[in-house]
Amino acid sequence: MLSRLSRFHHIPPSLSRLSAGSGVLQIRTSMVSDNEVLQRMGKRADQAEELVELLKGHLQCLQKAAEKAQSPSSQAQVESLKKENEKLKAEATKLKKELEYWEIRNGVQQVALPSSGKGATPQQAAPVAALPTIPPPTAAPEPAKNQPAQDKKKEKKSEKKPKTEKPKKDEKNSGAADISVSRLNFMVGKIQSIKKHPDADSLFVEEIDVGEAAPRTICSGLNGHIEMSSLQDAMVVILANLKPVKMRGIFSQGMVMCCNRDEKWTVVVPPEGAAPGDRVVFDGQEGEPDAQLNPKKKVWETLAPDFKTNSEGQPCFRDLPFTVRGKGVCASGGIIDGVVR
Secondary structure, three states, X not given: OHHHHOOOOOOOHHHHHOOOOOOOOOXXXXXXXXXXXXXXXXXXXXXXXXXXXXHHHHHHHHHHHHHHHOOHHHHHHHHHHHHHHHHHHHHHHHHXXXXXXXXXXXXXXXXXXXXXXXXXXXXXXXXXXXXXXOOOOOOOOOOOOOHHHHHHHHHHHHOOOOOOOOOOOOOOOOOHHHOOHHHOOEEEEEEEEEEEOOOOOOOEEEEEEOOOOOOEEEEEOOOOOOOHHHHXXXXXXXXXXOOOEEEOOEEEOOEEOEEEEOOEEEEOEOOOOOOOOOEEEOOOOOOOOOOOOOOOOOHHHHHHHHEEEOOOOOEEEOOEEOEEOOOEEXXXXXXXXXXXX
C-alpha cells in the first residue's frame, strides 16, 4: 500500500512508525497466560488501531497531493481510503467491545490510561465500573413461564376432529321429498296475442291474461311443435313465479306448461269453466307459493322429474292431477305416459 501511495506523494519513513493518537483508551490485559482467546483478540484490537492511525497519515498525504494535482484519479483514491478507514474504525470498535466483554466475564479489572497529549499530567488510574453480566451471544433464551400452557393450546389445535360421514342419497328424488310442490304457483291464463320472436326462430312471444292488471309477456319454445294459429285465444296453464329472464332481448315472465311424448306436443288444458287467474293445485299438497322462486335454490329443477301424464292422459305431479278447485282437473290433449314441461 505504501508503494502505491508513494506515486502521489513522498511519504516519510517516520509515518510507518505512527502510534495511536492522544486520548484513545488503551486496554491492558492482565489475563492468565493460558487464555489464548483474549490474547488474540487484544492483538487484533491493537493492530486495528495501528492500521487506523496509519491510514489517517496516508489519507492526509493523499489529500495534500490531490489538492496540488487536482487529479480525478487521486480524488477517487481518497474516497476509497476514506471508506476503508471507516470500515477499519468500525471493526476496531467491535473488537474492543468483544475484548471488554470477555475480560469482564473472566474477572479482569478495567483501568483507564492517562492522556498522552502535551501538557497532560498523569492521573491515578481509576477502576472502570463493572458492566452488568451480559449473556454470551450463543446462549439460548430461557423458556417462558407460560410455555406449558401454550404447548397445551397447540396440542388442542393440532387435534383433528373425526370426520363424520354424510349420509348418501339412495333415492334419485330424495331432494324433492323435502320440497313441497305448493311452492310452485301454477295459474290459468288465456293467450290474447301470439307472434314469432324477431331474433329467435324457435320462440313464440305470447301476451297472456292471468287475471292481473296487465297481461304477462312469455316466451315459449313451441315454434315448430305447435301451430301458432291453434294457440291464439287458447286457455293454458303457466308457471307464474319463476324469476323473469331475458330471452334474446325480451323479458319472459313465466312458462307455458306443455305435455310431450314422441315429438308430439300439446299445452296443458284447464278444465271447462276455469278463468284467467285461477290457481292450479294438487290434492293433499297444502301451502302458499313463493312470491318468486330463487334460481339458486333450484326448486323447479328439483321437482320437474315428477311431472308426468298418467294413463288417462291427465297431467300430474306424482299421480296427483293438475286441479282447479271446484272446476275439475286439467287435460293433456291426448298425451299418455308423457312428460310435463
